[in-house]
Amino acid sequence: MTDDPLQDLVLDGNAVAGSLVDAFGEEMTATPGECASCGNVAPLAGLVAYTRGPGIVLRCPACTAVMIRIARTRQGIFVDVQGARGVAMPPAALRPIA
Structure with missing residues (x-):
């Protein structure tokens, strides 16, 4: 625990790897994303x-702008990537076979 209670709520993107797979249908933790703000x-x-x-x-991690939001509801998974200028995935032919 830290002295800053908000810091205790912070994780890195690896903590949501499963949710990223659910949202994008691919393993996404190594995928680069560009912040639309900075x-x-x-x-x-x-x-x-x-x-x-x-x-x-x-x-x-550089400017703290929101890049991606993911919400799971009864209707499905909603993904907002307005804060990301781009999220680049390699072509399917270059992805490792699972």
């Missing part, structure tokens, strides 16, 4: 994850 590029595993709300919020 242009920082980081693997999704390196984003700052907040998981204790009604959904998941992934923030840029």
Whole structure:
């Protein structure tokens, strides 16, 4: 535990690896994402994850802008990537076979 109670709520993108697979249909932790706010590029595993709300919020590690939001409801999984300028996945032919 730290002296900052908010810091205790912070995880990295690896903590939401399963939710990223559910949302995108692929293993995404090594996939780079570009922050629409500051242009920082980081693997999704390196984003700052907040998981204790009604959904998941992934923030840029450089400027703390919200990059990705994921919410699971009875109707399905909703993904908001407005804060990400891009999330680059390799072509299917280059992905490892599971």
